[in-house]
Amino acid sequence: MYFFLLIQKINAKLHDGVCQHCKGILEWRVKFRKYKLLTKPKKCVKCLQKTVKDPYHIICRPCAGKLEICAKCGKQEEIVIPIDKGQDRTDSETSKDGQESAKLKDELDFGTNFSSADSDEDSDVLEEQFKSMNFEKTES
Numbered sequence: 028m029y030f031f032l033l034i035q036k037i038n039a040k041l042h043d044g045v046c047q048h049c050k051g052i053l054e055w056r057v058k059f060r061k062y063k064l065l066t067k068p069k070k071c072v073k074c075l076q077k078t079v080k081d082p083y084h085i086i087c088r089p090c091a092g093k094l095e096i097c098a099k100c101g102k103q104e105e106i107v108i109p110i111d112k113g114q115d116r117t118d119s120e121t122s123k124d125g126q127e128s129a130k131l132k133d134e135l136d137f138g139t140n141f142s143s144a145d146s147d148e149d150s151d152v153l154e155e156q157f158k159s160m161n162f163e164k165t166e167s
Contacts, residue, residue: 036064037057043106043107044088044091044098044106044110045097045106045108046102050107053083053099073094083099085099085101086099086101
């Protein structure tokens with residue numbers, strides 16, 4: 028289940044702030060499932076802060092937007108989708124799919140405390156959800 032949600036998150040990612048060549052590389056990685064998300068931020072080569080949150084990028088979003096360079100390769104090529112427009116587009120999609128993204132966030136919430144006092148109620152709810160799921164057997 029987690030793998031499926033991770034694939035959905037990667038497929039929904041908008042590759043903004045990069046040149047045409049780098050966008051093609053990132054799309055190839057997504058298509059052939061070679062795209063890996065970052066576990067912690069990397070250091071930007073311009074401002075030297077740990078602010079790079081996008082995989083395979085070397086420059087953070089603010090520096091790339093300010094200098095108008097590709098965030099992945101660092102060259103001053105034509106940016107296909109500018110960073111500002113990409114954020115507006117993802118914000119509108121997020122507001123449109125607010126319930127779905129909230130559900131996805133809840134499912135990906137790893138900070139859930141299962142040792143609370145109402146854990147019996149939680150386990151009952153989980154058991155009911157599990158029973159309501161339809162599993163199909165595949166013959167080998």
